[in-house]
Amino acid sequence: MSGEEIGIVGYGCYVPRFRIKVEEIARVWGEDADSVKSGLAVEEKSVPDMDEDTITISVAAAKNAILRAGISPSSIGALYIGSESHPYVVKPSGTVVSDALGMGPDIMVADFEFACKAGTAGVQCCYSHVKAGLADYAMAIGADTAQGRPGDALEYTAAAGGVALIMGRDPLAVLEGTYSYTTDTSDFWRREGQDYPSHGARFTGKPAYFKHVISAGKGLLARLNAKPTDFQYCVLHMPNGKFPATAAQQLGFTMQQLEPSLVVRKMGNCYSGSSMMGLCAVLDVAKPGDRIFMVSYGSGAGSDAFAWRVTDKIAERRERARKAADYISDMKYIDYATYVRMRGKLKGD
Amino acid sequence: MPHTSSVPLFWRLKKSKYMMIGSKCQTCGSVFFPPRVICAKCRSRGKVADHQFTGRGVIESFTIIRAAPEGFENAAPYAVALIRLDEGTSISGQVVGSIEDVAAGKRVRPVFRRITQDGDDGLIHYGIKWEIDDGSAGTEA
Numbered sequence: 478m479s480g481e482e483i484g485i486v487g488y489g490c491y492v493p494r495f496r497i498k499v500e501e502i503a504r505v506w507g508e509d510a511d512s513v514k515s516g517l518a519v520e521e522k523s524v525p526d527m528d529e530d531t532i533t534i535s536v537a538a539a540k541n542a543i544l545r546a547g548i549s550p551s552s553i554g555a556l557y558i559g560s561e562s563h564p565y566v567v568k569p570s571g572t573v574v575s576d577a578l579g580m581g582p583d584i585m586v587a588d589f590e591f592a593c594k595a596g597t598a599g600v601q602c603c604y605s606h607v608k609a610g611l612a613d614y615a616m617a618i619g620a621d622t623a624q625g626r627p628g629d630a631l632e633y634t635a636a637a638g639g640v641a642l643i644m645g646r647d648p649l650a651v652l653e654g655t656y657s658y659t660t661d662t663s664d665f666w667r668r669e670g671q672d673y674p675s676h677g678a679r680f681t682g683k684p685a686y687f688k689h690v691i692s693a694g695k696g697l698l699a700r701l702n703a704k705p706t707d708f709q710y711c712v713l714h715m716p717n718g719k720f721p722a723t724a725a726q727q728l729g730f731t732m733q734q735l736e737p738s739l740v741v742r743k744m745g746n747c748y749s750g751s752s753m754m755g756l757c758a759v760l761d762v763a764k765p766g767d768r769i770f771m772v773s774y775g776s777g778a779g780s781d782a783f784a785w786r787v788t789d790k791i792a793e794r795r796e797r798a799r800k801a802a803d804y805i806s807d808m809k810y811i812d813y814a815t816y817v818r819m820r821g822k823l824k825g826d
Numbered sequence: 827m828p829h830t831s832s833v834p835l836f837w838r839l840k841k842s843k844y845m846m847i848g849s850k851c852q853t854c855g856s857v858f859f860p861p862r863v864i865c866a867k868c869r870s871r872g873k874v875a876d877h878q879f880t881g882r883g884v885i886e887s888f889t890i891i892r893a894a895p896e897g898f899e900n901a902a903p904y905a906v907a908l909i910r911l912d913e914g915t916s917i918s919g920q921v922v923g924s925i926e927d928v929a930a931g932k933r934v935r936p937v938f939r940r941i942t943q944d945g946d947d948g949l950i951h952y953g954i955k956w957e958i959d960d961g962s963a964g965t966e967a
């Protein structure tokens with residue numbers, strides 16, 4: 478391995494094909510679609526097929542990342558999958574993904590959990606492994622098939638999708654710095670055996686999302702001695718379209734810096750994959766030299782902030798796999814009845 | 827509760843089920859999927875080794891399953907196709923997506939999906955299904 482710079486050598490995403498519109502969900506529950514849409518700044522969300530889950534989504538995203546990196550799967554020395562919808566409570570998703578891609582058996586594997594920031598926690602571990610010389614390449618995945626209780630506000634946004642990032646040397650985006658901010662704040666949780674999560678309703682905003690995203694963001698800016706105008710792009714966790722817009726403004730970023738990453742409007746919130754999906758959308762369009770500011774958020778609660786600098790490797794590697802916009806535009810609408818059937822919400826079948 | 831019946835079987839077949847690894851006779855060049863230990867043509871004279879299939883191919887014919895067997899009821903209606911792989915051999919497999927998009931002559935590529943599960947408390951089995959190949963980059967197995 479040559480070069481001192483460490484960062485993303487390959488990235489890949491996957492979004493299931495089916496979409497349900499906010500109008501369709503609102504129709505069933507007798508709510509006003511226009512006020513829901515403007516309140517959340519979300520128009521539709523992705524829905525996984527009946528045979529898709531966090532493991533299959535991870536495999537699809539990881540294949541794209543491996544194609545972009547142009548490396549052999551067996552050269553990847555670590556795989557960490559962050560999700561709150563691992564198909565098994567006991568039995569790792571990572572072992573299936575590793576064997577499905579031919580990465581093992583010479584590999585460190587673990588599943589991570591930290592609500593929606595488990596994927597970015599994996600990115601930090603992968604970076605550390607490469608820096609420490611424990612692995613030439615290390616893959617972090619954030620993927621979810623999120624579920625909202627029928628009729629709950631979360632049902633409008635809880636979506637499916639995943640992203641894989643391979644860390645290594647000779648990167649297409651250098652990791653300039655990372656910083657995390659973590660406290661015990663109970664805004665959203667799911668106990669073992671429960672099908673759907675519970676949340677603290679209005680408590681999810683100010684003391685949870687905003688407090689952690691802004692503290693992590695400011696902490697990283699201070700650590701790098703940087704300011705928002707030093708960056709071309711800003712990417713934040715997207716529980717809806719409104720929260721990241723407000724948080725970006727409070728951090729001193731403009732809507733122009735945020736806009737290219739706002740994938741939530743057309744696909745909803747894919748939880749552990751959310752901020753990483755925004756990063757993919759930006760990497761799909763960024764130029765060499767561009768700097769990207771990114772903050773994830775996981776309930777419970779914590780945020781991981783990252784500063785990336787795009788290199789001249791981006792132009793060639795990004796064309797090797799399907800882009801975020803390709804997946805988001807390649808879709809098919811379904812109605813609520815089909816949605817219920819696909820998501821297995823009809824119990825006793 | 828033990829679920830012993832299919833656990834070892836799926837584990838043994840994992841390489842072919844997960845990664846489309848079949849076999850190829852080094853003597854005559856015949857390819858086999860699922861893999862064979864003995865070449866159908868050369869018999870004992872053949873030397874058979876693992877072979878990585880691309881999984882890409884063409885739908886030769888298909889049928890829509892509406893009355894699905896046990897374990898697949900929730901998936902119906904779904905399409906099962908006879909697929910002529912680019913490497914030369916044919917296999918049958920499920921085609922994902924909308925059944926109205928499935929047609930003979932269309933190209934397909936492999937995707938990794940859930941195949942079935944052993945009830946609510948058993949294993950989930952994964953493997954290869956196929957999707958219609960629209961020619962976009964980056965989804966090969």
Ligand SMILES: [Zn+2]
Pocket residue numbers: 851852853854855856865866867868869872873
């Ligand atoms: Zn032979």
